[in-house]
Amino acid sequence: MNKDVSIKVCMGTGGIAAGGVEVMSTFEKALASVGIKAVVQKNCSMHKVGCRGFCARDVLVDVIVDGAKSTYQYIKPDMVERIVQEHVVGGAPIGDWLVTDDYHTFHDKQVKVVLSDCGEVDPEDIDSYLGRGGYEAVKKVLTTMTPQETIDVIKASGLRGRGGAGFPTAVKWDMAIKAPGPKKYLICNADEGDPGAFMDRSVVEGNPHAVIEGMIIGAYAIGAPYGYVYIRAEYPLAVERLHLAIKQAKERGYLGKNILGKGLDFMIKVKLGAGAFVCGEETALIASIEGKRGQPKAKPPFPVQKGLWGYPTIINNVETLANVPYIIRKGASWYAAMGTEKSKGTKVFALTGKILNSGLIEVPMGIPLKEVIYDIGGGIENGKKLKAVQTGGPSGGCIPANMMDTTLDYEALSKVGSIMGSGGMVVLDETDCMVNVAKYFLQFTQSESCGKCIPCRVGTKRLLEILTRITEGKGREGDIELLESLAADVKTSSLCGLGQSAPNPVLSTIRYYRDEYEAHIYEKRCPAGVCKDLLSYSILEEFCKGCTACTRVCPAGAIIGEKKKPHKIIQDICIKCGACFETCKFKAIKKG
Amino acid sequence: MANLTINGKRIIVPDGITILDAARRNDIYIPTLCDDPRLEPHGGCRLCLIQVKGMPRPVTACTTPVTEGMEIETTNEQIERQRRTIVELLLSDHPNDCMICDKAGDCTLQELAYFYDIRSNRFAGERRQYTKKDLNPFIERDMEKCILCGKCVRVCDEIQGLGAIDVAGRGFTAKVSPAFEKDLNCEFCGQCVSICPTGALMGKQSVGKGRQKDVKEVETVCTYCGCGCNVTLHVSRNEVVRVTSRPDTINEGWLCVKGRFGYSFINSPDRLTTPLIKKDGKFVPASWDEALDLIAEKLSAIKEKHGPDAIGGLSSARCTNEENYLFQKFIRAGIGTNNVDHCARY
Numbered sequence: 021m022n023k024d025v026s027i028k029v030c031m032g033t034g035g036i037a038a039g040g041v042e043v044m045s046t047f048e049k050a051l052a053s054v055g056i057k058a059v060v061q062k063n064c065s066m067h068k069v070g071c072r073g074f075c076a077r078d079v080l081v082d083v084i085v086d087g088a089k090s091t092y093q094y095i096k097p098d099m100v101e102r103i104v105q106e107h108v109v110g111g112a113p114i115g116d117w118l119v120t121d122d123y124h125t126f127h128d129k130q131v132k133v134v135l136s137d138c139g140e141v142d143p144e145d146i147d148s149y150l151g152r153g154g155y156e157a158v159k160k161v162l163t164t165m166t167p168q169e170t171i172d173v174i175k176a177s178g179l180r181g182r183g184g185a186g187f188p189t190a191v192k193w194d195m196a197i198k199a200p201g202p203k204k205y206l207i208c209n210a211d212e213g214d215p216g217a218f219m220d221r222s223v224v225e226g227n228p229h230a231v232i233e234g235m236i237i238g239a240y241a242i243g244a245p246y247g248y249v250y251i252r253a254e255y256p257l258a259v260e261r262l263h264l265a266i267k268q269a270k271e272r273g274y275l276g277k278n279i280l281g282k283g284l285d286f287m288i289k290v291k292l293g294a295g296a297f298v299c300g301e302e303t304a305l306i307a308s309i310e311g312k313r314g315q316p317k318a319k320p321p322f323p324v325q326k327g328l329w330g331y332p333t334i335i336n337n338v339e340t341l342a343n344v345p346y347i348i349r350k351g352a353s354w355y356a357a358m359g360t361e362k363s364k365g366t367k368v369f370a371l372t373g374k375i376l377n378s379g380l381i382e383v384p385m386g387i388p389l390k391e392v393i394y395d396i397g398g399g400i401e402n403g404k405k406l407k408a409v410q411t412g413g414p415s416g417g418c419i420p421a422n423m424m425d426t427t428l429d430y431e432a433l434s435k436v437g438s439i440m441g442s443g444g445m446v447v448l449d450e451t452d453c454m455v456n457v458a459k460y461f462l463q464f465t466q467s468e469s470c471g472k473c474i475p476c477r478v479g480t481k482r483l484l485e486i487l488t489r490i491t492e493g494k495g496r497e498g499d500i501e502l503l504e505s506l507a508a509d510v511k512t513s514s515l516c517g518l519g520q521s522a523p524n525p526v527l528s529t530i531r532y533y534r535d536e537y538e539a540h541i542y543e544k545r546c547p548a549g550v551c552k553d554l555l556s557y558s559i560l561e562e563f564c565k566g567c568t569a570c571t572r573v574c575p576a577g578a579i580i581g582e583k584k585k586p587h588k589i590i591q592d593i594c595i596k597c598g599a600c601f602e603t604c605k606f607k608a609i610k611k612g
Numbered sequence: 613m614a615n616l617t618i619n620g621k622r623i624i625v626p627d628g629i630t631i632l633d634a635a636r637r638n639d640i641y642i643p644t645l646c647d648d649p650r651l652e653p654h655g656g657c658r659l660c661l662i663q664v665k666g667m668p669r670p671v672t673a674c675t676t677p678v679t680e681g682m683e684i685e686t687t688n689e690q691i692e693r694q695r696r697t698i699v700e701l702l703l704s705d706h707p708n709d710c711m712i713c714d715k716a717g718d719c720t721l722q723e724l725a726y727f728y729d730i731r732s733n734r735f736a737g738e739r740r741q742y743t744k745k746d747l748n749p750f751i752e753r754d755m756e757k758c759i760l761c762g763k764c765v766r767v768c769d770e771i772q773g774l775g776a777i778d779v780a781g782r783g784f785t786a787k788v789s790p791a792f793e794k795d796l797n798c799e800f801c802g803q804c805v806s807i808c809p810t811g812a813l814m815g816k817q818s819v820g821k822g823r824q825k826d827v828k829e830v831e832t833v834c835t836y837c838g839c840g841c842n843v844t845l846h847v848s849r850n851e852v853v854r855v856t857s858r859p860d861t862i863n864e865g866w867l868c869v870k871g872r873f874g875y876s877f878i879n880s881p882d883r884l885t886t887p888l889i890k891k892d893g894k895f896v897p898a899s900w901d902e903a904l905d906l907i908a909e910k911l912s913a914i915k916e917k918h919g920p921d922a923i924g925g926l927s928s929a930r931c932t933n934e935e936n937y938l939f940q941k942f943i944r945a946g947i948g949t950n951n952v953d954h955c956a957r958y
């Protein structure tokens with residue numbers, strides 16, 4: 021029996037959290053103990069692979085026997101033995117454990133560029149990346165292209181910054197090449213501070229060499245001998261793999277002095293951030309690397325004029341840089357063929373919230389939102405109705421359900437009052453309260469404000485207070501107008517992008533869900549039934565059978581009543597947890 | 613030189629200066645809270661936001677350099693609305709203690725509240741409240757009155773070179789603080805006190821001793837050392853209650869701990885007001901004539917008996933250069949010895 025067996029275990033942070041390490045070691049043991057040790061050892065390769073996007077189904081395991089690949093989902097260590105016995109040895113995949121159809125629909129509408137090698141290469145082995153064409157782009161630019169030609173290719177590809185603002189990458193690089201000075205810096209922004217975002221982390225974990233390769237090409241284009249990766253310390257796995265990848269790239273001569281003998285010097289240092297959202301902002305990031313408090317500075321001077329340690333500096337996002345090697349390898353026109361007129365290529369999103377298939381996705385720019393939600397995402401969880409999609413994280417806005425024809429590109433998103441941002445996408449259903457959603461994001465921006473400027477430090481606090489009182493049923497007449505007016509002033513007068521965009525969630529929810537704000541303020545009612553202070557539970561006598569089920573689940577002991585007689589909730593004691601509501605089989609409990 | 617127009621007025625200013633500088637040189641008022649011409653621009657308070665034609669959003673005058681042909685508007689309805697909102701936001705997080713605040717009458721925030729006529733506050737809400745007092749000997753730090761303009765942080769770093777304080781924390785409760793929120797333990801030069809636009813930083817000895825309105829200012833020169841910093845004594849009810857220095861002086865308004873805080877001796881009951889001569893083991897007040905006669909007599913006698921080299925002179929850094937010159941002249945030419953030295957040499 022001389023089978024060619026390869027097992028790939030998803031070892032992104034999601035996979036590890038679901039037990040990937042144990043699954044992998046159990047596979048190692050199980051394979052070793054099936055008796056045909058020598059054969060297994062010789063032909064079986066075992067890979068740790070980075071995130072493949074379908075995090076909801078972790079641990080995902082590919083079992084490839086003689087070229088035939090089967091993907092298992094929800095794998096736990098105690099399932100490994102059977103897979104090895106029946107599938108690897110016996111040749112019969114275990115149907116019940118394989119991924120279901122939606123795993124394939126999940127992938128069908130996606131177009132993978134940045135993520136194309138994630139899940140395929142072993143992120144801890146440079147040879148695995150080299151085997152898939154890795155570092156070919158570096159060779160190509162160093163041997164056949166001038167820096168200006170390199171920039172021209174990026175320009176023709178239409179690549180725009182994926183860190184949020186969508187600034188054309190080639191324009192930025194062009195400014196850097198023209199900036200005078202003996203020293204320049206290229207910084208890769210891997211701070212990724214948006215709550216719920218994990219696009220950049222997954223790229224660094226899944227394919228760190230692509231980011232490094234993009235940086236080398238960028239460094240060559242702008243003439244920067246020094247690079248930094250600014251990455252948050254809360255990403256230990258990404259940091260570890262990055263360090264390892266840099267070490268391997270150095271050993272193979274892709275980093276260091278005289279790269280590939282072509283006279284290019286480029287070194288990368290890794291700088292750990294302490295996890296402040298504001299440190300993703302360019303000037304704050306630079307201050308942080310310099311050892312100062314991470315606090316933005318007024319521009320001009322722009323980093324490209326006076327950046328790190330006073331030298332011209334270019335800051336690019338992880339995803340932006342990870343696109344670069346693929347563009348160089350496959351050509352600008354290949355890339356520009358994807359997307360819309362002004363937004364080219366693909367974009368990675370972290371699809372989360374009330375969606376069936378949550379995870380990391382990469383889609384061509386310009387794809388209609390409904391295809392993402394229904395085809396890739398598989399629709400809303402638990403058969404509920406879609407209410408809105410929030411994009412752009414705390415700097416973005418909500419797109420209501422009746423606007424799902426909106427396409428995912430920079431222009432269309434900003435037209436509907438949201439932004440592309442770095443790729444957060446939260447799906448909201450009918451049980452989400454929009455005032456509460458705005459409050460959630462304001463809580464985040466307020467606590468992350470650096471405090472340097474007044475409109476942001478105090479303004480976001482006041483916005484949050486007003487939102488809070490609305491959700492507590494203490495909203496006053498005029499509060500919506502006050503929110504609008506303060507939000508407008510905070511937007512225009514704040515120093516950096518954090519404060520300038522912090523009011524967006526408020527403004528966009530008011531824009532589309534003003535009636536919901538009004539219901540909270542004037543009718544003291546939360547239409548989605550989320551805001552506890554506006555909720556009460558009561559028992560409808562005509563439906564109550566007196567079965568006592570509710571009395572038993574109520575943690576506060578708020579329900580009284582004799583067996584077989586209608587029960588009653590004592591409002592003063594009720595903590596509004598909703599346990600009775602969930603339990604009653606006779607729909608006798610009214611929420612409202 | 614750059615040609616600009618500000619509010620329709622054509623002006624010519626040197627290249628590279630900020631819009632705020634350009635406006636100030638031409639007596640055009642732009643409100644500020646975080647700017648000081650002696651410090652690096654900060655751009656934090658956002659009061660100096662102005663509109664430049666062709667720029668998509670308002671920019672801060674204190675950080676934006678002038679460029680040829682700029683058309684600037686320093687005030688319009690929208691700008692004033694924003695400024696008003698900013699002041700209103702500040703006041704919504706302020707003790708509004710003006711009645712009993714030492715800074716009243718000399719406080720930039722109070723001035724702004726007055727000019728923007730802020731009576732009620734649309735944003736009234738939670739206020740930062742700090743109970744811990746800083747037990748350092750010289751500086752009263754009332755962080756509830758701090759508006760986080762960052763001037764104290766910058767002066768300590770950029771001018772004093774110390775970095776004893778910085779902003780700590782994030783969000784609404786970000787706070788100027790010494791390391792680990794310990795009590796301030798620094799050079800106590802008081803530059804931070806001198807530059808604070810509000811009553812957040814005050815000299816401890818001055819608190820409750822008289823506000824600016826009732827103070828008589830006396831310009832003089834610091835007596836502590838030969839640098840001769842210009843100082844202004846603030847006199848209230850015939851007592852020196854505070855020492856400051858004007859920014860347009862030779863020392864640009866900066867002082868050291870002695871000049872700024874070492875003034876309590878002026879009103880000390882132990883202070884010497886006449887020479888004292890020791891008679892029968894006890895000091896007895898004397899007139900200057902008596903004292904000088906006695907010194908001359910003794911010095912002459914020593915010189916007569918033991919020669920001039922038996923005498924030495926030691927002068928003080930607290931004297932002016934002129935006084936020190938005269939002193940060595942007296943020792944060398946008058947006494948006739950080279951035994952003369954100065955405390956600054958040790």
Ligand SMILES: Cc1cc2nc3c(=O)[nH]c(=O)nc-3n(C[C@H](O)[C@H](O)[C@H](O)COP(=O)(O)O)c2cc1C
Binds near residue numbers: 186187214297516
């Ligand atoms: C508050 C704030 C947070 C930001 N966080 C990030 C971040 O986590 N990652 C990132 O790449 N860009 C972030 N940005 C955008 C960066 O400042 C910058 O525009 C970007 O890194 C430029 O790279 P790009 O041109 O490749 O997009 C942030 C901006 C602001 C204002």
Ligand code: SF4
Binds near residue numbers: 517
């Ligand atoms: S907008 Fe907010 S985060 Fe940005 S500088 Fe101002 S206070 Fe800091």
Ligand code: SF4
Binds near residue numbers: 715810
């Ligand atoms: S610091 Fe100024 S505004 Fe505040 S209480 Fe004192 S005088 Fe009034």
Ligand code: SF4
Binds near residue numbers: 768772774775800
């Ligand atoms: S007194 Fe001087 S040294 Fe101390 S904090 Fe203030 S400026 Fe810094």
Ligand code: SF4
Binds near residue numbers: 761764765804813
């Ligand atoms: S203490 Fe005074 S100078 Fe320092 S930041 Fe606060 S208000 Fe500004």
Ligand code: FES
Binds near residue numbers: 644654673674675
């Ligand atoms: S004076 Fe310009 S922002 Fe404060």
